[in-house]
Amino acid sequence: MKRALIFLAALVTAVGCASGGRKPSGGSAAFQIRPYETQVLPNGLTILWIPDQSLPYVSLQMMVRTGSAQDPAGKEGVSGMTAALLERGTARRSAPQISEDLEQIGSGFGAEVQPDYTVAASSALSFNKDNMLTLFQEILLKPTFPQAELERQRKNSLAGLQKLADRPEDFSEYLMPRYLYGAHPYGHSAAGTPTSLKGMTRADVQNYYKRHYAPSNSVLAVVGQYDNAWKQKVIEAFQGWNTKEVDKGEVPDFPAWSGTEVLLVDRPDLNQAQIQIGFKGVPRNVPEYLDIRAALKILGESFGSRLFDEIRVKRGLTYGIYSWFDPRLKPGPMGIYTFTRAEKIGETVTETLNTYRQFVKNGVTDEEVAVVKALMRGQFPRTFETPETLARQLLILNRYGIGPEYLQNYLAAVDAISKSSVNAAIKKYFDPDNLRILVYAPRKASEESLKSVGKVQVKDYKEFLR
Amino acid sequence: MKFLIALLLAAPSVWASAPDALEKAIQFPVEKYSLPNGLTVLLHPDNSIPAVSVQTWFRVGSKDEARGRTGLAHFFEHMMFKGTKAFGKDTWGKFLNSKGADMNAFTSNDYTGYYINAPAEQLDLLLEIESDRMRNLLIDPKEVVSEREVVKEERRMRYEDQIDGGIRERMASLMYEKSPYSWLPIGSMADLNAASMDDLHAFYKQFYSPNNAVLVVAGSFDTARVKKAVEKYYGGLPRENITRPVVESDPPQKAMRTATISREAQAPTVAIGYRLPDISHADHYALDLLSIVLGQGNSSRLYKDLVYKKEIALSVSSYSWGQALGGQFVVYAGLKPKVDPQVVVKVIDDEMRKLRHTPISQKELDKARNVLLKDYVDGLKKVSGRARMIANYEIVHGDYTRIFSDLKKYQDVTPQDLTRVAMTYLTPSKRNIVIVLPKKGGGSK
Numbered sequence: 001m002k003r004a005l006i007f008l009a010a011l012v013t014a015v016g017c018a019s020g021g022r023k024p025s026g027g028s029a030a031f032q033i034r035p036y037e038t039q040v041l042p043n044g045l046t047i048l049w050i051p052d053q054s055l056p057y058v059s060l061q062m063m064v065r066t067g068s069a070q071d072p073a074g075k076e077g078v079s080g081m082t083a084a085l086l087e088r089g090t091a092r093r094s095a096p097q098i099s100e101d102l103e104q105i106g107s108g109f110g111a112e113v114q115p116d117y118t119v120a121a122s123s124a125l126s127f128n129k130d131n132m133l134t135l136f137q138e139i140l141l142k143p144t145f146p147q148a149e150l151e152r153q154r155k156n157s158l159a160g161l162q163k164l165a166d167r168p169e170d171f172s173e174y175l176m177p178r179y180l181y182g183a184h185p186y187g188h189s190a191a192g193t194p195t196s197l198k199g200m201t202r203a204d205v206q207n208y209y210k211r212h213y214a215p216s217n218s219v220l221a222v223v224g225q226y227d228n229a230w231k232q233k234v235i236e237a238f239q240g241w242n243t244k245e246v247d248k249g250e251v252p253d254f255p256a257w258s259g260t261e262v263l264l265v266d267r268p269d270l271n272q273a274q275i276q277i278g279f280k281g282v283p284r285n286v287p288e289y290l291d292i293r294a295a296l297k298i299l300g301e302s303f304g305s306r307l308f309d310e311i312r313v314k315r316g317l318t319y320g321i322y323s324w325f326d327p328r329l330k331p332g333p334m335g336i337y338t339f340t341r342a343e344k345i346g347e348t349v350t351e352t353l354n355t356y357r358q359f360v361k362n363g364v365t366d367e368e369v370a371v372v373k374a375l376m377r378g379q380f381p382r383t384f385e386t387p388e389t390l391a392r393q394l395l396i397l398n399r400y401g402i403g404p405e406y407l408q409n410y411l412a413a414v415d416a417i418s419k420s421s422v423n424a425a426i427k428k429y430f431d432p433d434n435l436r437i438l439v440y441a442p443r444k445a446s447e448e449s450l451k452s453v454g455k456v457q458v459k460d461y462k463e464f465l466r
Numbered sequence: 467m468k469f470l471i472a473l474l475l476a477a478p479s480v481w482a483s484a485p486d487a488l489e490k491a492i493q494f495p496v497e498k499y500s501l502p503n504g505l506t507v508l509l510h511p512d513n514s515i516p517a518v519s520v521q522t523w524f525r526v527g528s529k530d531e532a533r534g535r536t537g538l539a540h541f542f543e544h545m546m547f548k549g550t551k552a553f554g555k556d557t558w559g560k561f562l563n564s565k566g567a568d569m570n571a572f573t574s575n576d577y578t579g580y581y582i583n584a585p586a587e588q589l590d591l592l593l594e595i596e597s598d599r600m601r602n603l604l605i606d607p608k609e610v611v612s613e614r615e616v617v618k619e620e621r622r623m624r625y626e627d628q629i630d631g632g633i634r635e636r637m638a639s640l641m642y643e644k645s646p647y648s649w650l651p652i653g654s655m656a657d658l659n660a661a662s663m664d665d666l667h668a669f670y671k672q673f674y675s676p677n678n679a680v681l682v683v684a685g686s687f688d689t690a691r692v693k694k695a696v697e698k699y700y701g702g703l704p705r706e707n708i709t710r711p712v713v714e715s716d717p718p719q720k721a722m723r724t725a726t727i728s729r730e731a732q733a734p735t736v737a738i739g740y741r742l743p744d745i746s747h748a749d750h751y752a753l754d755l756l757s758i759v760l761g762q763g764n765s766s767r768l769y770k771d772l773v774y775k776k777e778i779a780l781s782v783s784s785y786s787w788g789q790a791l792g793g794q795f796v797v798y799a800g801l802k803p804k805v806d807p808q809v810v811v812k813v814i815d816d817e818m819r820k821l822r823h824t825p826i827s828q829k830e831l832d833k834a835r836n837v838l839l840k841d842y843v844d845g846l847k848k849v850s851g852r853a854r855m856i857a858n859y860e861i862v863h864g865d866y867t868r869i870f871s872d873l874k875k876y877q878d879v880t881p882q883d884l885t886r887v888a889m890t891y892l893t894p895s896k897r898n899i900v901i902v903l904p905k906k907g908g909g910s911k
Contacts, residue, residue: 031516054514056491057843096774099764104829106836108763125488125840152777159780159802162732168627269730271626272619303547303569304559313555316615319623339623371564378566378585381515386847465732 031381033390033407041235043243044216048394049231050223052387058224059123059388060136063395065219066212069115069185069251069329075204077192081153082208083111083118088149090142095149098139105131109139113190116251116329117399119392126225130233137237140213145205157197162465165267169339172265172274172440175464179263179436180278180333184255194466217246219398221391254280254331260435260454266443267461273345273441274337277352279431281334284327284400291425292325294372294417298364299323299356300336304371310355311338317348323356329400334429342442346449349437353453360432363423376414488839489873492846496856496866497689503705504677507696508856508866510684512849516585518685519850520592521857522600523579525680526673528651529791532711537653538661540573541617542669546580547571548609550602553595555609565591573651576790577861583850586686590695596681597699600674605666614658621652630798632727633737633900637796640725641739641898644714645791675706680860684853713791716741724899733780733803735902736810740892742786742793745862750788751875752883753795753891757786758834759826759884760817761797765833767817768797776813778805790862795891807901821888826881835876842873 036050068079087102087109088095102108105128111120120140124132164171174189181187192200215238222234282292300307300323307321321338336356340348384390384407397406406413435454439446443458450456497509531538549555562569567584582592625631635650642648672678681700683692719741742753761768761784772779781800787793799810845851859866 055843055846056488057840096765096770100833103763103765103837104833106833106838106840123840123844125836125843127487128836152774155777155802156773156780159733162803163780163800166629166732169623267730271622302559304556304563309559312616313612316612317619319616319620339619341619341622367560371560374566375563378517378588379568381517381585382568382583382848382850385515385517385849388847 031411033384034387036390036394041215041239043239043241044214045238045241046219046398047234047238048219048221048391050221050387050391051226052224056126056225057123058126058129058132058222058226059121059391060133061119061121061221061223061388061391061395062136062140063219063221063399064118064120064213065116065217065399066246066248067114067117068188068190070212070248071185071188071190071192071208072204073183074196075200075208076188076196077157077190078196078200078204078208079113079118080190080192081150081157081197081200082145082205083113083120083190084153084157085145085149085205086111086120086143087139088153089144089146090138091144092138092142095146098135101131102135107132107135109136115186115332117396119395123224123388129224129226129230133233133237141238141241143209145202145209147202150200150202150205154197154200157191158194161191161194161197165461165465168270168272168274168440169337171461172276172438175263175265175440176276176278176335176436176438177333179438182255185249185251186328186330186332212246212248214244214246215241216243219395221395223387223391251328251330258434260433260437262437262439262450262454262456264443264447264450264456264458265438265440265461265464266458267440268442268444270342270440270442272339272341273348273439273446274339275345275349275352276335276337276438277349277356278333278335278436278438279434281325281332282327282429283329283331285402286327286429288421288425288428289327290376290413291417291421292429294369294376295364295422295426295430296323296325297372297375298368298422299359306359307336307338307352307355311348311352315347315351317344317351321352327400342445345439345441345446346452349439349450349453353435357432360426360430363426364419366419369417369419369422373414373417377411380410380414488843489870492843492873493870494846494852498860498866501676501697501701503701503703504675505700505703506680506860508680508682508860509687509689509692510682510849510852510856511687511689512684512852513686514849516587516686517583517849518586518589518592518683518687519581519583519853520589520596521579521581521680521682521684521853522596523577523680523682523857523861524673525576525678525861526578527574527576528649528653529575529646529713529789530673530710531646531649531653534657535653535661535665536649536657537617537621537651538657538665538669539578540651540653541614541658541661542666543571543573543578543580544613544617545605545610545666546599546603548604548606548613550598550604552598552602557595562595567592575647575651579854579857581850581854589683589685589687589692593683593695593699597703600676600679600700601703603670603674605663605670607663610663610666614661617652618655618658621655621658625650625652629729629731629735629902632729633735633798633902636725636727636900637737637739637898640723640900641741641794642716644716646711646713647789647791672706672708675708676700676703677705678708680857682853682857682860684856685849715791719896719898721895722897722899724901727900727902728905729902731902731904734801734805734807734904736799736801736807736814737796737900738811738814739794739796739898739900740896742788742795742891744790744792745788747788747793748875749887749890750786750793751872752879752887753786753793755831755834755838755876755879756821756884756887757784757795758837759830760784760821763837767820768799768814771817772799772810772813778802778810778813788862807903811899811901815894818888818892818894821892822885826884828881831879831881831884835879838876839873
């Protein structure tokens with residue numbers, strides 16, 4: 001096999017901070033992420049080498065820098081169907097044979113599709129890394145997408161979407177993108193819709209694969225216990241992947257709508273209401289990214305946050321309440337999620353909105369900012385404790401064009417957060433007036449109590465299963 | 467080094483050599499000792515990141531509740547975040563966040579666990595806070611009123627609006643009639659409403675005592691210093707006499723039991739459960755592996771048959787676990803809409819019969835073992851994961867060293883052992899079958 005021309009694109013960091021052999025440091029402030037190397041093969045595939053000698057395992061994560069936002073109109077979910085079918089047949093193996101061979105070595109294969117990217121992953125004990133590499137390469141580079149497997153997966157996906165209605169939180173999450181984004185590419189998930197799944201063809205899947213699965217559109221993270229000889233095997237496995245240009249469509253900006261509205265998805269037998277409050281969020285490369293993260297932690301991340309204290313601790317209205325965002329290439333969604341018993345829906349929505357609007361109006365305090373900065377500093381080493389989580393973060397940063405210096409400078413950037421920077425970000429990005437509120441609950445118990453919040457549109461949950 | 471043993475050289479992919487090498491490769495240092503007041507302490511030094519994990523686990527769970535007070539152990543777990551005189555309720559939020567810490571807790575049938583993960587320099591403070599709430603908790607009636615509603619919301623979320631949660635609860639009461647395993651840690655709504663201040667105080671006094679606790683400290687620390695701190699903060703806590711409710715045992719199950727849950731659902735679900743012996747029984751090694759053979763992964767027997775070949779289920783799984791008073795082996799199948807659950811019950815029965823009467827190949831056993839070992843190693847990747855594993859093994863088995871020695875036990879399991887345990891425990895008359903049937907007029911159209 002032709003030896004690859006290899007060059008090191010960047011040796012990102014070389015500080016003495018690997019997981020082994022380090023003396024106790026001077027605390028979180030001295031923590032640095034572990035060293036890794038970046039290499040670009042001649043065919044354009046970027047490889048991140050993240051060695052970890054602490055345990056006998058190896059993991060591979062391949063990010064394809066395309067996700068469900070590139071599904072053609074009418075073919076919503078083809079990204080998810082393509083990812084699901086990767087391991088359902090190759091030139092050499094049938095779907096059952098692939099599962100058998102992977103699990104015989106204690107391994108597996110999974111592919112997760114997000115709006116802007118896809119990550120396929122396998123891991124194994126290091127005794128089995130050769131076999132895992134062979135299978136991983138074959139699944140990703142030589143899938144055959146058999147018609148029979150497409151038909152099987154189509155039936156499973158349709159049944160899966162229908163059964164989603166019986167998992168109230170998941171169902172409300174599935175419905176929310178469409179409510180926020182409508183026909184925008186972020187308005188559907190990789191699961192697709194019943195209509196799009198029914199019309200999907202093998203050619204659709206093959207076209208999606210041909211168009212987006214390419215070395216120049218991919219980054220491979222190699223983590224674990226391996227040596228230089230095995231690195232060479234990885235390079236040889238992927239250097240023959242034919243290069244090509246990948247032409248992606250532009251994702252439009254957040255759709256324009258205004259005012260606050262409620263979509264009540266009626267399901268009479270539920271004991272609890274699922275409540276999703278959503279609004280326009282931010283792109284990942286927004287300069288105020290860390291200020292927004294700090295604001296969301298103060299607003300609603302676990303113990304001690306404003307929403308947790310007001311809605312759970314003080315009022316006993318819920319077991320869980322969270323504020324969240326999902327930054328993407330273009331503004332992703334931002335929101336608040338909670339749930340409550342049917343008779344408390346109105347109070348919970350009203351008090352959650354009151355807490356949120358007070359937060360936007362008055363901003364955060366010096367004390368809150370000091371606490372959240374300490375929390376972010378303290379969480380940093382734990383977040384990157386395993387090299388697999390570091391790999392995942394590096395892949396996502398790469399997707400959004402953010403350099404690894406983000407992680408190197410993270411602690412200093414946290415130190416620079418101030419009350420004024422957080423409050424400026426809140427004023428700029430946290431919309432108190434233009435909200436979409438989705439409630440999955442019994443109509444009878446909730447419709448009247450929601451009318452004071454905004455115009456209420458009611459739909460039977462079964463409408464979304466067709 | 468993170469671990470005592472240096473790099474493991476790549477070995478050929480054959481089972482015979484892997485486990486021995488693996489057992490060496492996963493070794494990590496743990497020191498165990500006890501204080502005179504009965505507190506069990508386990509220290510796992512690891513300097514890989516500047517962080518510590520403090521795990522405080524109590525030997526109390528829902529098995530220690532009396533009938534009429536189900537859910538008390540879990541309800542009390544929530545109250546442990548309400549503060550003491552020295553460390554008020556903001557400790558479990560703003561104060562510990564200001565120290566860079568994350569925290570939470572969980573309650574099972576057999577134990578209740580609390581953890582704080584924090585920067586290493588906060589270790590002294592964490593020990594001070596945890597030792598303080600072990601004995602000095604304030605139980606404010608106003609907080610009890612509010613938190614009771616929070617727990618009830620948790621119950622609605624996990625068990626009333628979730629099909630799988632409803633199955634778990636029904637399975638427990640079907641499988642057992644007298645044992646405290648006949649209810650789940652969440653307890654019943656009526657009992658949650660009935661729990662009184664006296665109940666909470668009495669529960670706290672005896673069960674939250676040092677002689678009923680296991681303290682695990684893992685991470686970046688100096689062992690001698692930590693020992694001094696543990697003595698300083700915990701040494702003065704008084705030992706308590708612990709009186710547990712008398713546990714009633716169920717007689718051996720003689721005949722199959724069935725229950726049907728009729729509810730709005732898009733498709734039926736089938737669950738079949740079997741009682742197993744308690745956690746100390748050596749058959750659990752074979753049962754763990756058998757559960758993988760049967761229903762874990764896309765190449766497992768039930769997946770291949772029900773999901774792939776017959777296409778009548780969307781998901782299947784099987785799990786085996788041991789507990790202090792008895793274990794369980796449970797098979798779940800989430801069916802496709804309109805499938806007759808009795809057809810699925812028969813397919814599962816047929817597969818069980820094969821397990822009992824047809825020898826299992828060495829290759830299939832090796833596959834299950836590889837899956838198990840991979841999961842085992844995955845659980846060891848984080849300091850907090852190792853801390854949790856140490857606490858779990860110490861509480862459940864009374865011996866953390868089984869983390870390492872269990873690998874050999876799994877290695878010793880033979881195909882004949884799998885057949886034997888299937889013959890012993892997974893027989894038709896010992897089945898407990900829970901079926902969820904969609905109500906007519908529901909979503910299953």
